Amino acid sequence: MTRPLVPADFEGDSHVVAHALIGCTLLVDGVGGRIVETEAYDRYDPASHTFSGLTPRNASMFGPPGRAYVYRSYGIHWCLNFVCREEGHGAGVLIRAIEPTHGLDTMRERRGVHDARLLCSGPGRVGQALGITHDLNGHRLDRKPFKVLAAAHAVHVVEGPRIGITKAIDVPWRFGEAGSKFVSRKF
DNA sequence: ACAAAGATGTACT
DNA sequence: GTACATCTTTGTC
Numbered sequence: 001m002t003r004p005l006v007p008a009d010f011e012g013d014s015h016v017v018a019h020a021l022i023g024c025t026l027l028v029d030g031v032g033g034r035i036v037e038t039e040a041y042d043r044y045d046p047a048s049h050t051f052s053g054l055t056p057r058n059a060s061m062f063g064p065p066g067r068a069y070v071y072r073s074y075g076i077h078w079c080l081n082f083v084c085r086e087e088g089h090g091a092g093v094l095i096r097a098i099e100p101t102h103g104l105d106t107m108r109e110r111r112g113v114h115d116a117r118l119l120c121s122g123p124g125r126v127g128q129a130l131g132i133t134h135d136l137n138g139h140r141l142d143r144k145p146f147k148v149l150a151a152a153h154a155v156h157v158v159e160g161p162r163i164g165i166t167k168a169i170d171v172p173w174r175f176g177e178a179g180s181k182f183v184s185r186k187f
Numbered sequence: 188a189c190a191a192a193g194a195t196g197t198a199c200t
Numbered sequence: 201g202t203a204c205a206t207c208t209t210t211g212t213c
Contacts, residue, residue: 074195075207124195164194
């Protein structure tokens with residue numbers, strides 16, 4: 001009962017897209033699981049990489065929606081965003097946590113830990129577990145190696161303030177599945 | 188050319 | 201709870 005998401009699903013407000021992505025399935029080369037935590041970053045958000053306009057790093061967020069924006073975090077981690085578009089402006093949704101369902105052994109090997117809760121509970125961990133690299137920046141989400149499937153059934157979504165930022169910390173633009181054991185932090 | 192901060196994770200006390 | 205790795209991007213001089 002699930003359908004693959006297409007670029008049209010990423011047209012619109014980043015907050016709406018971030019909310020709608022909870023419960024969807026994300027696979028990279030068949031490895032991944034259910035998205036249980038996201039954050040929205042819109043064009044006029046001081047905490048967004050797009051706030052100061054187009055730069056070489058954030059260029060993919062100014063391109064077509066339904067693609068990946070991959071950036072290096074703290075010089076160590078690769079973090080994955082889904083590009084969306086609201087009123088012609090670039091915006092992004094950070095994938096913060098996944099409930100592992102496919103390719104657990106591959107993820108354990110990449111992460112070096114066994115506990116399923118520690119495989120994908122955080123944006124840097126998601127990047128490592130799914131094998132995300134800079135090669136995938138700007139890549140379409142409806143083409144290999146990506147696979148993004150709509151949620152099989154309705155999900156109870158909760159929201160709260162975003163994590164790890166110093167600007168606009170008051171807005172509740174972090175979304176997660178209620179009661180999930182696989183989020184990076186409790187809501 | 189230079190400096191500072193960063194959408195984090197891990198190890199250690 | 202605190203410290204620190206690690207390096208790219210961006211703004212400033």
